[in-house]
Structures are given as structure tokens and as C-alpha cells.
Amino acid sequence: MINRENRFFTNLNILLDVVLIVFAYYLSVFIRFIVLHGVVSLALWELPYVLMVVVYAIGVTAIYNAMGIYQHYRYRRTNSRVLKMFAVNLFAIAVMTSCFFVYRLEDFSRGVLICMWILASSFTIMRSFAADKYIKRSIRKGNHQKHVIIFGNGHLAKEFKEAVEADPSSGIVVDGYVSKVARPELGTNLGSYEELEQILDDRTVDILVVALETHELNFMQYAITCAERNGVRISLIPSFSRYMPRHIRVEELEHIKLIDMRAIPLDNPGAAAIKRAMDIIGSVLLIALTSPIMLFAAIGVRLSGPGPVVFVQDRVGKEKKPFRMYKFRSMRLNTESQTAWSQNTDPRKTKFGSFIRKLSIDELPQLFNVLKGDMSLVGPRPEIPFYVRQFREDVPLYLLRQQVRPGMTGWAQVHGLRGDTSIEERVKYDIWYINHWSVSLDIKILLKTIFGGFVNNEVVEK
Numbered sequence: 132m133i134n135r136e137n138r139f140f141t142n143l144n145i146l147l148d149v150v151l152i153v154f155a156y157y158l159s160v161f162i163r164f165i166v167l168h169g170v171v172s173l174a175l176w177e178l179p180y181v182l183m184v185v186v187y188a189i190g191v192t193a194i195y196n197a198m199g200i201y202q203h204y205r206y207r208r209t210n211s212r213v214l215k216m217f218a219v220n221l222f223a224i225a226v227m228t229s230c231f232f233v234y235r236l237e238d239f240s241r242g243v244l245i246c247m248w249i250l251a252s253s254f255t256i257m258r259s260f261a262a263d264k265y266i267k268r269s270i271r272k273g274n275h276q277k278h279v280i281i282f283g284n285g286h287l288a289k290e291f292k293e294a295v296e297a298d299p300s301s302g303i304v305v306d307g308y309v310s311k312v313a314r315p316e317l318g319t320n321l322g323s324y325e326e327l328e329q330i331l332d333d334r335t336v337d338i339l340v341v342a343l344e345t346h347e348l349n350f351m352q353y354a355i356t357c358a359e360r361n362g363v364r365i366s367l368i369p370s371f372s373r374y375m376p377r378h379i380r381v382e383e384l385e386h387i388k389l390i391d392m393r394a395i396p397l398d399n400p401g402a403a404a405i406k407r408a409m410d411i412i413g414s415v416l417l418i419a420l421t422s423p424i425m426l427f428a429a430i431g432v433r434l435s436g437p438g439p440v441v442f443v444q445d446r447v448g449k450e451k452k453p454f455r456m457y458k459f460r461s462m463r464l465n466t467e468s469q470t471a472w473s474q475n476t477d478p479r480k481t482k483f484g485s486f487i488r489k490l491s492i493d494e495l496p497q498l499f500n501v502l503k504g505d506m507s508l509v510g511p512r513p514e515i516p517f518y519v520r521q522f523r524e525d526v527p528l529y530l531l532r533q534q535v536r537p538g539m540t541g542w543a544q545v546h547g548l549r550g551d552t553s554i555e556e557r558v559k560y561d562i563w564y565i566n567h568w569s570v571s572l573d574i575k576i577l578l579k580t581i582f583g584g585f586v587n588n589e590v591v592e593k
Contacts, residue, residue: 156243
């Protein structure tokens with residue numbers, strides 16, 4: 132709603148972060164070689180390395196921006212920002228290390244990389260907190276405030292007033308409301324609807340918030356006209372606001388505006404490209420890192436009994452398209468492999484299969500599904516076609532899960548909803564994830580999976 136005055140601060144913060152990250156590199160080189168070893172490494176000060184670090188810094192700030200870290204202070208939540216910034220820098224350092232390995236840049240110090248990650252994360256986090264503190268102090272002094280008048284007096288107006296009061300750091304000041312009927316809980320009644328133009332002409336107003344009830348929509352055109360004549364920005368609270376998702380998309384057919392009520396963040400081509408890039412880079416790195424574990428699992432499955440090492444099963448993917456999902460075989464050969472739902476205690480499991488299922492090692496071949504594009508690292512877990520046909524009839528909104536690629540792990544799984552658990556609860560978590568997707572949310576889920584999400588509650592066969 133309010134973003135014009137934030138452009139300068141956003142650009143300034145991005146520039147500061149680029150400078151801080153480059154400075155973190157030079158400080159890391161100084162600490163690693165001069166302070167600790169008394170050696171000057173001229174190679175790391177040469178132009179190719181300097182350009183590489185500048186590109187790295189620009190890339191990190193671009194991801195920061197995509198994750199909403201530079202989002203306007205009026206709406207940004209700070210509780211998870213530290214985790215986001217550390218995670219972005221860790222991801223970026225991992226990518227840089229991979230590039231060094233691929234291009235055989237052996238003279239680049241790993242100590243410098245570790246020190247750079249710690250310093251760059253610390254510097255940018257401190258910059259972010261300092262910027263917030265400055266803005267909030269400025270708001271308390273009366274700067275950066277936006278004066279608002281509410282046009283309406285119903286439940287929408289009341290909810291808006293309560294939301295503003297609940298977040299004083301937003302800098303939004305409600306000067307009063309315009310309505311035919313007085314509502315003391317809304318503050319000062321500035322006049323009736325018909326007096327709006329004179330009210331806007333007499334006062335300094337930044338935004339007119341139109342919060343009309345359904346039976347009052349005949350005043351909508353009048354409110355817009357008055358705001359435009361007085362150069363006042365206008366924001367609308369739709370009467371169906373409670374049914375609107377977080378993200379909407381408006382399309383136009385001739386003069387008709389169509390609101391897509393099921394638009395999701397990943398409908399944006401840029402967001403989808405970022406997620407796919409994370410999947411490709413992440414799957415390649417994880418395949419390389421887990422290859423010894425997969426070799427161990429393959430040998431164990433082969434020795435555990437007859438049957439293929441890799442079990443291939445039909446699953447339903449994005450847009451209801453079927454695909455072949457890979458897993459290490461953990462069960463004895465049976466006739467229910469395409470319809471039966473595995474349980475915590477399942478007599479079909481082999482002893483070794485029970486072990487690899489307990490640690491989720493059986494899921495590792497799905498990294499190749501991610502690399503192929505059938506799956507994502509993070510998303511709703513894919514289901515067997517048999518159960519998709521069943522759940523679509525019994526579980527409301529079930530097929531909304533198919534708007535995105537299924538994942539190896541997901542928001543439901545890190546909340547303990549995996550295996551033989553409530554499908555209704557899983558769907559709620561999956562749909563929340565789809566509607567609230569962000570790079571930071573994916574990173575958060577991956578970190579939760581790494582630090583505690585591998586081990587499940589399945590019983591190991593003895």
C-alpha cells in the first residue's frame with residue numbers, strides 16, 4: 132500500500148549490503164593470512180577474485196530482495212530474518228565452493244570462505260537491525276507517518292482500525308472516518324459520505340481507505356472520484372476480503388477485470404525459476420554428498436532379499452500428471468505395492484528396509500526425480516494415483532496440492548505429519564505452504580529436515 136518513499140531506503144540498503152559483503156571478504160583475507168599466518172596472499176587480491184566477490188555480493192542481495200528482507204518496514208516481520216540471512220549466506224557460500232571445485236580454483240582458502248560467511252552474515256544482519264531502529268525512531272518522532280481517513284463504518288472499517296492499532300510501528304495514523312452513522316470505536320467522525328470532497332480538500336491526507344459494506348457500494352465511484360481530484364491515494368478493502376488468498380492475480384478481458392482467487396506465488400515465472408534453480412543445484416550437491424550412503428543402501432537392499440534395488444512406483448505430480456518415483460526397496464515383493472499405504476508397523480518390511488526407512492535413507496533416490504523435474508526438494512508429498520482418486524472425493528481442496536511439484540520434504544512433514552497420519556491435517560499444511568511459498572520458507576523447511584526431520588516414528592523390525 133505504501134512503497135514509494137521506501138525505494139530510496141531499499142536501494143541504499145542493497146548498496147550497503149554489497150559493500151559490507153565485499154568488505155567481509157577483504158577482512159577475511161586479512162585475518163586468515165596476515166593476522167594468523169603473517170603471509171600476504173596476493174592471488175586473492177587479483178581482479179578475477181575481486182570481480183567474483185562483487186558478483187557474489189550482488190547475488191546474495193538479489194536473493195535477500197527476493198526473500199522480502201528489504202520489504203517495507205511497515206509490513207516486515209523480524210522474528211525469522213536472522214535465520215533467513217544466515218541461510219542465504221550459507222547457501223551462497225556452498226554454491227561458490229562448488230564453483231571453485233568445478234573450475235579447480237585450488238588456491239582459494241576454505242578458511243577465508245568460512246570467515247567470510249560469518250562476517251558477511253553478521254555485518255548484513257547488524258545493518259538490517261540498524262536500519263529498522265532508525266526507521267522506528269523516526270516514526271516515533273512523527274516522521275515517515277502516513278495519515279489515513281477511513282471511508283465507511285462497518286466491520287471492514289473496524290477490522291482495519293484494529294489492525295493499525297495492533298501494529299504502531301507501521302507509521303499509519305488514522306485521522307478519522309467518514310460515515311453517515313457515528314461509530315465511537317472508530318475514532319473521530321469527520322462527516323458524512325457526501326462531504327468527502329470538502330474533507331479531503333481541508334485536510335492533509337495521504338491515503339483514503341475505502342471500507343464500504345456490500346449495500347454501500349453505490350458510493351464507491353464517488354469516493355474514487357473525490358480522491359483523484361484531491362491527489363489522494365486510494366486503497367480498497369473488498370467486501371469479500373476474508374475469502375481472498377494472500378496472493379491474487381488480476382487479468383483483463385476487454386473491460387472486465389477477472390480476479391484469480393487461486394493465484395499462488397509460484398505462478399510468477401521468476402519465483403518458479405528461482406525454485407527450480409535451487410532444486411537443480413541442491414539435488415546435484417546432495418547426490419554428490421550422499422553417494423556413499425546410497426551405495427551402502429544399495430548393497431544392503433541387494434543382500435536383504437530378492438527383488439530390485441530401486442523400487443519404482445507411480446505417483447501423481449504437478450497438474451495431476453503421473454510420474455515414476457524412485458525409492459530404495461524396503462519391503463518384500465508383494466502385490467499391493469501400487470495401492471497399499473505403508474504403516475508404522477508393516478509386516479511387509481525387511482529388517483534392512485525398516486532401518487533405512489527409519490532414517491529416510493530409502494528416499495534418497497528421489498534426488499534424481501528432483502533433478503529430472505518430476506519433483507522438488509520441498510513441496511507436498513506425492514501420492515499414489517489410487518489414493519488421489521479417493522482423497523479428491525473425501526478431502527476438501529485436496530487437488531490444490533497439485534498446483535506445484537511434489538517434494539521430498541514439506542511443511543507438513545517437518546510438523547510430524549508423515550506416514551500413517553491424518554491426511555486432512557497434511558492437506559491443511561500443504562495448502563498453507565503453497566499459498567505462502569518463499570525462498571526463505573523453503574530454506575527453513577530444508578534446515579528443519581536436516582536438523583531433525585530425517586528420523587521418523589516408524590518401528591524398526593527386529
